Amino acid sequence: MVDSIVPENIRTLTAYPPGKPLSELERELGVSSAIKLASNENALGPSPKATRAIANALPELHRYPDGGAFYLRRRLSKHVNVQPNELLLGNGSNEIIELLIRTFCSKDAGVLTSEATFVVYRLVSQAAGVPFEAVPMTDLHFDLDAIAERVTSNTRLIFLCNPNNPTGTKFNQESLDRFLVRIGDDPIVVLDEAYIEYVPQAERVKAMELIAKRPRTVVLRTFSKAYGLAGARIGYGMTSEAIADYVNRVRQPFNVNQLAQVGALAALDDTDHLQQVIELTESGKQKIYAGLESMGMRYTPSWTNFVLFDTFRDGKSLYQAMLKQGVIVRPMNAYGLPSHLRVNMGLNEENDRFLAALKQALNSN
Ligand SMILES: Cc1ncc(COP(=O)(O)O)c(C=O)c1O
Incomplete structure (x- = not known):
């Protein structure tokens, strides 16, 4: 045991909880078509x-x-x-x-x-x-x-x-x-x-x-x-x-x-690429807002490429139900917001898949 020689501030430290990597979920599910909307990455990729x-x-x-x-x-x-x-x-x-x-x-x-x-x-x-x-x-x-x-x-x-x-x-x-x-x-x-x-x-x-x-x-x-x-x-x-x-x-x-x-x-x-990223993000955001609203979720209007929303239930179990459908979003327990989830805007088809997975998770929850 090394506990006794580790300073108190390090012993009580918890590691940063990153978004679940795609490869990890795909290994667990045995599938190759999972999508990750959990780390505020850019759907179009680099220039x-x-x-x-x-x-x-x-x-x-x-x-x-x-x-x-x-x-x-x-x-x-x-x-x-x-x-x-x-x-x-x-x-x-x-x-x-x-x-x-x-x-x-x-x-x-x-x-x-x-x-x-x-x-x-x-x-x-x-x-x-x-x-x-x-x-x-x-x-x-x-x-x-x-x-x-x-x-x-x-x-x-x-x-x-x-x-x-x-x-x-x-x-x-x-x-x-x-x-x-x-x-x-x-x-x-x-x-x-x-x-x-x-x-x-x-x-x-x-x-x-x-x-x-x-x-x-x-x-x-x-x-x-x-x-x-x-x-x-x-x-x-x-x-x-x-x-x-x-x-x-x-x-x-x-x-x-x-x-x-x-x-x-x-x-x-590559300012053209940057502009495309911004436009795709904005149109995806409007679509996600509308979808969340239709499912009775409360979203916080966002100035970024992600949206935080209140599910009014245990966010972690919804997160897990969506994982089973190959969709990774971010639970918010580590931020003191256990009923919230955070999703970043993806490609149009990824946004659609997210909304469909959330709908199904809500129905089975
Ligand atoms: C607010 C904020 N600051 C800083 C970072 C760190 O970004 P990076 O280390 O990738 O530049 C992030 C990444 O998620 C962030 O959300």
């Missing part, structure tokens, strides 16, 4: 330009990647209009979340966020032995006023997920401005914008202007969602040079692999 760039880079795999990601940094700095040394790159934005906590937090300088948000903020805080507090939501939205009230001199990082996973809701510029006035300049505010590409421009908060005005701000983005590169593992952040410099000291020298770098670079150039 063909990205897959070509990745294929072209394969013969160089014996080389270490460019640890400074020169070309991607230069391209991204134009894309988001910051200097290359104001960018953070990570093995998924998950890694940047971890790096921020490891770089800036300690047992006296903790993390503050909301309940029912991305669980990785909590898991990494606990693993790092850092104080963590989650403030209740109001009506499945971040309650920024309530979060501001909990800020103390020991609050180091505040994670604001906008739009939020798993609720799909967002806050607006006015609420954010009021929040920032209330909390002052000390805590580092991390705006996690993993789903921002799905939000129309006019509805987004002005995150980049904020970095210029308030240096202790980080904006996180990812290539895993609208850009369809979840398997490549690459995310990025924008911040002040001073914050980027410290994070850079803590990260592994080759944290972003070469295939991810060239794939991301090519994906940024």
Whole structure:
């Protein structure tokens, strides 16, 4: 037994519960036609330009990647209009979340966020032995006023997920401005914008202007969602040079692999593909809303590529009944929402299969 030598914060840690992999369900069911709508992935897949760039880079795999990601940094700095040394790159934005906590937090300088948000903020805080507090939501939205009230001199990082996973809701510029006035300049505010590409421009908060005005701000983005590169593992952040410099000291020298770098670079150039993804997602969302409503489910209007809905019964057993039909959605127990399920928009035929499977699961439940 090793229990006695494991620190308390690690012994009580539970591993991140990922969406069930397709291959696992297919093995269990002995079928080959299961569909996965559980991890907010992109139904259309990556841009063909990205897959070509990745294929072209394969013969160089014996080389270490460019640890400074020169070309991607230069391209991204134009894309988001910051200097290359104001960018953070990570093995998924998950890694940047971890790096921020490891770089800036300690047992006296903790993390503050909301309940029912991305669980990785909590898991990494606990693993790092850092104080963590989650403030209740109001009506499945971040309650920024309530979060501001909990800020103390020991609050180091505040994670604001906008739009939020798993609720799909967002806050607006006015609420954010009021929040920032209330909390002052000390805590580092991390705006996690993993789903921002799905939000129309006019509805987004002005995150980049904020970095210029308030240096202790980080904006996180990812290539895993609208850009369809979840398997490549690459995310990025924008911040002040001073914050980027410290994070850079803590990260592994080759944290972003070469295939991810060239794939991301090519994906940024394929704006047509991105547009197709956004349009397919929007039409799928309308169809799923209508289907859920007709079955008496209550959905939360979403700014993302997924929808959270209340089934008014045990979500986990519906989830299991749908698994038997080869449809993987996401139960929400880990987020404290046991009667809810989360589904991401897929291809048209996948959305139809989801609605049919839910109907059947409800009938037999
Ligand atoms: C809100 C949010 N942030 C960050 C991530 C991490 O994404 P990745 O590590 O794939 O970039 C996710 C993934 O589900 C997410 O939903």
